[in-house]
Amino acid sequence: MSEPWTWHGGDLSAAKRRFGSGGDPWIDLSTGINPNPWPDTERVDVDWRRLPERGAIAGLEAVAASCFGVAARHVCAVPGTEIGLRLVGALIGGEARYAAPGYRTHGEMIPAAMATGPDAIGRHGGSIILANPNNPDGRTVTPATLRDLLASRSGAGWLLVDEAFADVDPALSLAPAVGDDARLILFRSFGKFFGLAGVRLGFVLGPEPFLRDLRALLGAWPVSAAAVAIGAAAYADADWIAATRRRLPKQAAALDALLRGAGYMPVGACPLFRLVETADARALFERLARRAILTRPFADQPQWLRFGLPGDDAAFLRLKAALADG
C-alpha cells in the first residue's frame, strides 16, 4: 500500500478523494489526537502583527516546564515535535538504534540509525530512540527501566525518549532525570493531549548546552504568536488538564469495550489510541472508510489497524454500527 493514510494519520482529504464525501460527515480516528481539545482558543488574544518576544517565548517554556516537572532552562519550544525530532537527530548523528515497531520519524531522524526490537535495544552502544508510551502499539516502559538504559549510555551515546503521548500519565515521564550531566533528551508534544495539532508546538528537554545548539538552529522566533499565547494558556489550565487526565482513560475503556464487542482484541496503555491486530485489518479499514470512518493502517504491518478515540456518543455509535455491519 502506498496510499497517504499508511504514511501518517490525519490526511482526511486523501480519504475523501478515494472513498467519497457525499454521505455522513467523516469521523477521523486515524490519529492519536485528543478529539475533545482544550476549548478556549477563541478566548486567547493572538497578536499576529508582532514577532513573538523572547520574554513571551521564555514564559511559555516556563509554564510548560512546570507542567513537565523540570526546570525551565532545560526546555526549548519548537514548532512541532516532528521538526524537533529531526533537528535533534541532525545535531546528534552518529551510531543509533531506534525501537521498532515505533513512530516513522524515529527511523528517519539519524541517517545511520538501525531498527531494533524494544527489548534488545539496551544491548547496543550509541544513541537510542524510543517512545514512551510507544506509538502505534501503546506499549509503556517504566521510568526505572529507562533510567537503566540511560545509565548504560556512555561516551557519545544519548537516550532519546519521545514522550509525545506521556501527558495523560505524568508518572511515565523521565523529565525528573533531565539535567546538564545526563545524556538524556525528551520530546513533548502540545497538539496531541491538548487536541490542537494545527498549532504546531512541541518541546525538547535536555542539557542546557545541548539546547543552546538547538536554539542556534532554530533562531530567534521558533514558534508562532498563536503557539505562544495558546500554549501558555493551555499548560496553565490545571483544571482542564486534571479533568482530561481523568476523562481520557474512561473514553479509552469505552473504545476497548466497543472493539471487544465486535470481536477484536485492542492493545495499548495509552488512552489516546488503541491498536487492533487482525488478519482482516485491510478489509476492515476499507469497510470503515466506505462508512466515512478513517482509521490508521500500516503498510509494513498489514495485520494492524489503529483507532483514535471517537469524540462523542454519535461517533461511538457510528463506529459500533460500522463494525457490526460486516
Added chain:
Amino acid sequence: MSEPWTWHGGDLSAAKRRFGSGGDPWIDLSTGINPNPWPDTERVDVDWRRLPERGAIAGLEAVAASCFGVAARHVCAVPGTEIGLRLVGALIGGEARYAAPGYRTHGEMIPAAMATGPDAIGRHGGSIILANPNNPDGRTVTPATLRDLLASRSGAGWLLVDEAFADVDPALSLAPAVGDDARLILFRSFGKFFGLAGVRLGFVLGPEPFLRDLRALLGAWPVSAAAVAIGAAAYADADWIAATRRRLPKQAAALDALLRGAGYMPVGACPLFRLVETADARALFERLARRAILTRPFADQPQWLRFGLPGDDAAFLRLKAALADG
C-alpha cells in the same frame, strides 16, 4: 551596548522595562514590518484541531509560487525565514562569504562563513549570502548583477539571496532564475510585507533535489494551520498586494521628508525602513525611547539608527514632534 534592542528589532517589552510605559502608548519603529497588515486574518477559518494536510501545504506553496513567479515545485514553506536561513546554512555548510553590513543571521547560518564588503563578495569562491534589498541599509542590487554572481559560482558554491524585503518591488527578485540546474537559493518572508510576523511563515526557493533535503529536515507538518490558511488567503489577495505596493513607497517618501526636515539624511531603497547615519544616533535613540518611540540601534555601528514606517498620521506626528524636541 548589550541591550536587547541592538540584537533584533521588535522587543518592545524590554524597551518598556527600561524606559517605562506610563505615558503615551509605544510606537514600534524598530522592525521593517509593514505597520498596515493584511487586514482579513479574522475572516480566515483556522482549524487548530487537525494537522495541516499535505494538500493544503502544497496549495499554500502553489499560491505563493505564483506570486513569486516561479514553479510551485521550487517552493518550500518554512516556519519563518529565520529558521529557513539556518536550516539551509546547516545543509550547505562549507566555505562561504556573507555581505556586511547585513542581517545578523547571515553571519550565523554557516559556521565557517566570513564577512565581506558587498562589492568585493564576487571575488570569492564558495557560497555567497546577501540580502536584496539589504537590511539595514536598504541597498539594492540589480538582478543582472546577481546573475553574474550566480554564473561565477562553481563546484560546491551556492548563491543565497535573502529576499525578505523584495515583495514591494518584484522586479528585484531573482525568482525567474531558480531552477534545478541553478546553484541558487532564495528566501522569502511572509511576515514583513504582509505585516503579520507573528504567523511565522517563510519560503525557501531552490532546486527540487535541494528542497527534498530541506523537507527531510522539516518533516511532514512544517507550518501551522494558521500559516497555511492565512498565507494562502493573503498571497491570493492580488488587490491588496497591488495597493500595498503603491502605498508603501508613498509612506516611505513621507518618512524621508520627515527625517530630512529634522536634519537627517535617510538612505535605502526599501520602503519598509530607512537608515539614518548620524553621530548622535545613540542619543537620538534614547531621546525617542523616552517619548515611547522604539527605533533600531546597532551595537557594532553606533552611528546608525533604523526607522520602520509609522503606521498612521498620529504616529507620524508623534515622531515629528519627538525629533523636533531636541
